Amino acid sequence: MDKIKILVVDDESRMRKLVKDFLVREGYIVLEAGDGMEAMDLFYEEKDIALVILDVMMPKMDGWQVCREIREHSRVPVIMLTARSDERDELQGFELGVDEYISKPFSPKILVARVGAILRRTLGADPGELLKAGGIEIDKTAHLVKLDGKPIELSFKEFELLTYFVENQGIALSREKILNNVWNYDYFGDARTIDTHVKKLRSKLEEKGDYIKTIWGMGYKFEVES
Incomplete structure (x- = not known):
């Protein structure tokens, strides 16, 4: 199987680097975007993104808007990151079709485990395994x-x-x-x-x-x- 491509969207460069380092270590290809508009440009440009990790609070276009636009075109899995642990946020995320919802601060290892679980579910096992x-x-x-x-x-x-x-x-x-x-x-x-x-x-x-x-x-x- 070709390497799996993941889009990480967060306006904090330090957070993007942390997430990217852990994902790259697991063999994923990671694309980065610092705001929602850049994320959508990359999403339309790259046709084979397998999963999106998306921060809620961002300039220009927040995570909810990005998720809404992605869902108009694709069922690609979305993991939402947020600094707030608010049940209303979580419910809104699931209504928009978010697959996972993780509150900051979080363990990068747990995030990687969630990524692996979602990709196993969506991409499946290798044929004939x-x-x-x-x-x-x-x-x-x-x-x-x-x-x-x-x-x-x-x-x-x-x-x-x-x-x-x-x-x-x-x-x-x-x-x-x-x-x-x-x-x-x-x-x-x-x-x-x-x-x-x-x-x-x-x-x-x-x-x-x-x-x-x-x-x-x-x-x-x-x-x-x-």
């Missing part, structure tokens, strides 16, 4: 799991949890790490939600559920018995 382990076959494109060739029904989160386990075979995974990677920072509650999902997943995997080992006091490890 298959994972296999001990009679379990995961088709990431079709969102399908087979046990010894027989399809099984998994919920969306059970599918993502199993995929994460198989992609990290033999690695001890803490509950916090699983939350951050499978729940993509969406969930800030009790980590025991993982235990509930693991219990259901083990049941659906039948005897292969034993591949998911409990590491007491820490989390889990997926290991196929030889």
